[in-house]
Amino acid sequence: MKKLLCLLGSSGMLAACATPVSPLASQPVPAPIIQQNAPSSALPAPASEPAGTVPVLPAIPPVPPTPPVIVTPPPKPVAANPKALLDKLLPDYVKPRSGWRDDLVSAFGSLQIPHTAENYCAVIAVIEQESTFQADPVVPGLPKIVWGKINDKVDNYYIPLALVKTAFLKKSPNGQSYKERIDNLRTEKEMNDLFEDMSSEAQKLGLPVGMKNPIRTGGPMQVSVEFAEAHVRAWPYPYARNGSIRDEVFSRKGGIYFGSAILLQYPAPYTDMRYRFADFNAGRYASRNAAFQQAVAKLSGSKLALDGDLLRYQNGQPGRDTSSTQQALAKLRSRLGLSDADMLRDLKQEKSAGFAQTPLYSRIMQLADQQQGRKAPRELMPDIRLHSPKITRKLTTAWFADRVDGRYQRCLARR
Known part of the structure; x- marks a missing residue:
């Protein structure tokens, strides 16, 4: 017994x-990306985040060096009166309206997320999808x-x-x-x-x-308790606590706070909010990594699951088993001019912004651009099947992202 x-x-x-069924679910929870204007009381980021930008080595022929092209979109208008904006954006059925509104404004202020309609609607859409604004679903x-x-x-x-x-x-x-x-x-x-x-x-x-x-x-956004516990080690939790961080996740205020953090408090080079919604479901940078996998598959002639999972993990650490992505990259070793150790070093940054500055990522995408004769996609919807005791039909990360995006578009229309 x-x-x-x-x-x-x-x-x-x-x-x-x-x-998700993908092994990505067993990867270490991504640490929050701390902005440059973080409060002085914030603790340093966990060791899983890169300490700095990895220098890009000179490209090995026949890959010519290509300077990165950085396109900065025009800034979205920041609301002068966030509460008034939220009064328009929140669905009519939300109760207590002032409670949800005030908690959203407070979370954005504490996390230093811009008070824009796009950002608010992204969080509102996820809350609608996950709990229909029930603090305890x-x-x-x-x-x-x-x-x-x-x-x-x-x-x-x-x-x-x-x-x-x-x-x-x-x-x-x-x-x-x-x-x-x-x-x-x-x-x-x-x-x-x-x-x-x-x-x-x-x-x-x-x-x-x-x-x-x-x-x-x-909680109302179905936030990972492990993520929340990692976040408070890197960014000061702004609210008084009556219990553990786990207890805070299951509250309205804490659920909104940590949910907003995992959805928006990290830099992502996406052209469409759908990819952030996919990352929310599959793990940070899963959409970027799936595009990387697609490039590797085409260059190597290998068949890969485009799930955003570049390594295999065991107990939160890279395991000894070689992933299919690593096996495909091994075929490209001579073209990349990188050793297996070099590639593993870079792959370990797959859940951080720094991976896009590594020699491995840069050279793969350069080769992919050359092969296709145009810029290869830098974002792709991860192909992941969802499993849960509550799910009785075939659902995927793409289904989740599309459902949330529909709610997001309706929220924006309420402006």
Whole structure:
């Protein structure tokens, strides 16, 4: 029984938002991109971010050196009165309107995100898609989902589910038994609180003392708890905390704050907001990396999954297994003038802005431009299938991006 119940804390099975099948989901959570005008109290960025721009080495013939062309789009008008702008942009059904409005304005101010209609509509569109402006979204059939996943595990050990339920008859800190709480689950926050209590009472329940809460995302924007915990180490959290950062993610104010950060607080050279929406679903820079993969595939003659996942990861670190992208790049080694070690060094920056300044990226895109006789795409919708206990039909990252983009366009029309 004890061995069986250990599984409950290690499966990560109950993340409520849709997650991509791609190994990208297991990559380290991207650290926030800190702007140059960050507050002096901000901590330095985590080590996973590049310390600076990687110098671009001279191109190896036959690739001629091509200076980068930087096109700066005209700045979007910044609202003089953000609250008045949001009164126009928020859907009519949003309640309490002033609460959501004020939390959006506060988050943008704290994160130093420009108060533009485009930025506000991007966040509004994601909130609509993920929770329809519910701070604590209700998940239909949640008890069935939870027990079904538990049953899947107990089947592996040939132990009846009824015996497992008996172990949860013990009272939990809120006075109800754990079984009662599972049977009455309605929202993600309730599920998160349940697993927090199970973790704290692991020994009493016969669970491993080091059991972790498997709920990985939550709140009105379905933000990763791991991202939020990394963000506060690099950028000061502006609000008073009554509990953990995990608790903040499940609140309206904290959910908006961290959701706005992961969506907008990083430089992305995209021509269309759809690619930011894709990154929100698949991981930062997945759209840029998918375009890079397409270029590698065409140059090497290899068939690659264009999922934005350049390396294989294990426990948040690059694993020993060589990815298909690395194998394709090996065919181009002589044309690139880069060793396997050089390429791995650059690939490790795949979740940062700095990857676009590496010798590997620069030379691949130069070759792709030459091969096509024009500038090769620098952005591409990642090809990823979404899986979740809540999903019963085929959904993809492209589907998510298109759905959010439709809401985004309707929001802009409300100006």
